[in-house]
Amino acid sequence: xxxxxxxxxxxxxxxxxxxxxxxxxxxxxxxxxxxxxxxxxxxxxxxxxxxxxxxxxxxxxxxxxxxxxxxxxxxxxxxxxxxxxxxxxxxxxxxxxxxxxxxxxxxxxxxxxxxxxxxxxxxxxxxxxxxxxxxxxxxxxxxxxxxxxxxxxxxxxxxxxxxxxxxxxxxxxxxxxxxxxxxxxxxxxxxxxxxxxxxxxxxxxxxxxxxxxxxxxxxxxxxxxxxxxxxxxxxxxxxxxxxxxxxxxxxxxxxxxxxxxxxxxxxxxxxxxxxxxxxxxxxxxxxxxxxxxxxxxxxxxxxxxxxxxxxxxxxxxxxxxxxxxxxxxxxxxxxxxxxxxx
Numbered sequence: 001x002x003x004x005x006x007x008x009x010x011x012x013x014x015x016x017x018x019x020x021x022x023x024x025x026x027x028x029x030x031x032x033x034x035x036x037x038x039x040x041x042x043x044x045x046x047x048x049x050x051x052x053x054x055x056x057x058x059x060x061x062x063x064x065x066x067x068x069x070x071x072x073x074x075x076x077x078x079x080x081x082x083x084x085x086x087x088x089x090x091x092x093x094x095x096x097x098x099x100x101x102x103x104x105x106x107x108x109x110x111x112x113x114x115x116x117x118x119x120x121x122x123x124x125x126x127x128x129x130x131x132x133x134x135x136x137x138x139x140x141x142x143x144x145x146x147x148x149x150x151x152x153x154x155x156x157x158x159x160x161x162x163x164x165x166x167x168x169x170x171x172x173x174x175x176x177x178x179x180x181x182x183x184x185x186x187x188x189x190x191x192x193x194x195x196x197x198x199x200x201x202x203x204x205x206x207x208x209x210x211x212x213x214x215x216x217x218x219x220x221x222x223x224x225x226x227x228x229x230x231x232x233x234x235x236x237x238x239x240x241x242x243x244x245x246x247x248x249x250x251x252x253x254x255x256x257x258x259x260x261x262x263x264x265x266x267x268x269x270x271x272x273x274x275x276x277x278x279x280x281x282x283x284x285x286x287x288x289x290x291x292x293x294x295x296x297x298x299x300x301x302x303x304x305x306x307x308x309x310x311x312x313x314x315x316x317x318x319x320x321x322x323x324x325x326x327x328x329x330x331x332x333x334x335x336x337x338x339x340x341x342x
Contacts, residue, residue: 003044011040063299064116065095066108068124072216072243073271074288078144081292082120089300091117098123109135118299120144120292124189140302142295145317147189154298155314156291160190160268163284163319164197167238167266170282170321172203174329176236176264180209182223182248184240191215194240194268209234213244220247228255233263236327242267242274242283249277249326260328270322279325291317 009016014033022029022037029037040046063086067075083093094116098105105123112119118140124147135141143155171179181198184191199208211226213219220239227234228251239245245267252259259265259279267274270285294315323329 003041003046005046007044008037008040008046011044012036060115060117061090062092062094062116063296064112064119064121065093066098066105066112066119066121066123067095068098068122070095070097073273074241074243074269077271077288078122078292081289082296084289085293085296113139118142118303120295120299122146124191140299142299142302144291144295145190154295154302154312156295156298156317157314158190158286158291158317159319160193161197161200163268163286163321164194164238164240165201166197166319166321167268167282167284168198168201170323170329171236171238171264171266171327172201172206174236174264174327177203177206178209178232178234179206179236179238180211180227180234182211182213182220182237182239182244184213184215184244186212188215191240198238198240213240215241215243217243217247220244221251222247224248224251225255227263228252228257233257236264236266238266238268240268242269242271242281245281245283245326246273246277249281260326264328265326275324277326282324282327282329283322285320285322286317 005016005019009019012019012033014037018029018033019037019041022034023041063082065079065082067078069075070079079093079095086093094112096108096112098108109119109121116139119135120142121135122144124145145158145160146155168179168181179198179202181195183195183198186192195210198210202208211223213223220243223239223244224237224247227237227248237245237248239248245265249259249265252263252265257263265281267281267283268286269288270283274281274283298315
């Protein structure tokens with residue numbers, strides 16, 4: 001049978017209360033008692049009962065992370081940033097995906113209520129029930145790149161518009177005028193902001209050429225096949241994320257279209273794979289892992305201070321243009337987006 005707190009107290013020759021204070025890092029425990037308790041717990045392989053500790057502390061030491069999807073490098077980087085920050089504080093993650101479905105999002109939020117101390121939520125989809133209606137009252141929540149952040153605690157919003165405008169302006173400055181755009185889902189906040197930035201970045205005589213995508217490799221590949229079959233080809237393609245850009249690159253290469261000699265290419269996010277494809281991808285960098293870490297740190301503040309949980313604040317996550325070989329620019333450089341026309 002598993003050892004109990006009574007077993008630890010008996011072996012260490014202290015009271016159960018002393019064991020509890022030691023395991024909860026109380027400053028009132030003497031060094032001698034702490035050493036005896038920890039030695040006894042180690043020898044007995046004692047692990048505190050999480051449910052019992054939660055009843056006493058009213059904390060689960062668990063953070064909920066609700067994402068629209070968990071597939072792909074973008075979301076793995078975000079989870080990595082949140083998880084590393086959580087582990088450093090002795091916290092665990094409960095991760096769930098909505099698969100872009102508002103009903104599933106509401107169900108996931110309800111299932112987490114009472115099981116987590118706070119919630120990190122990315123809900124970029126527009127339409128359906130209000131977030132305020134779905135979120136349990138009193139649950140500390142931090143939003144990430146969500147279309148209705150105002151009034152629901154802290155929020156972190158990527159400068160999708162500024163980054164997309166900077167990318168398009170860079171392609172124009174490089175000498176391209178016929179620039180196609182592979183956009184994301186029509187009901188996605190990030191997709192709409194990046195398309196808006198693309199349109200704003202076109203030169204006055206530029207004519208928008210928009211192709212539907214859904215942020216997946218397959219949609220980028222299909223868009224690339226369609227572009228390769230189009231005459232005349234566009235001079236450049238800006239995909240709304242790197243995943244679609246890489247799918248497009250594969251389709252163009254397969255069709256014998258040379259990047260950037262025949263068609264220049266740019267993406268968005270700077271996922272780790274972007275620098276290793278051939279040619280390396282020009283993109284807009286978002287430090288996704290750092291964004292996850294900052295969101296977790298903000299949530300910790302809200303959990304510790306109920307007054308902070310009720311205060312609304314929005315932090316814009318900066319982006320930067322990363323110029324690599326796929327756009328055909330003569331030099332490779334990293335440029336803050338405000339210097340590139342954002």
